[in-house]
Amino acid sequence: MDINMPRKDGLTATREIRALNRPDAVAVPILAMTASTFQEDRHRAAACGMSGFLPKPFDVVQL
Numbered sequence: 001m002d003i004n005m006p007r008k009d010g011l012t013a014t015r016e017i018r019a020l021n022r023p024d025a026v027a028v029p030i031l032a033m034t035a036s037t038f039q040e041d042r043h044r045a046a047a048c049g050m051s052g053f054l055p056k057p058f059d060v061v062q063l
Helices: 010-018 039-047
Strands: 031-034 052-055
Touching: 010 039, 031 039, 039 052
Parallel strands: 031 052
Antiparallel strands: none
């Protein structure tokens, strides 16, 4: 999920998914994808419940 999407960024969307009252909401993998490689963005992605972080561009092997 792109952490810099317009309207609703991936961080907000991830927090909303993780807060759903469903047993699978915590288990679904959510990956942060962004052109940013700042450590702060990695920390923000982890803090909101994302499962991993992929800086753009990435390839199928990394995914």
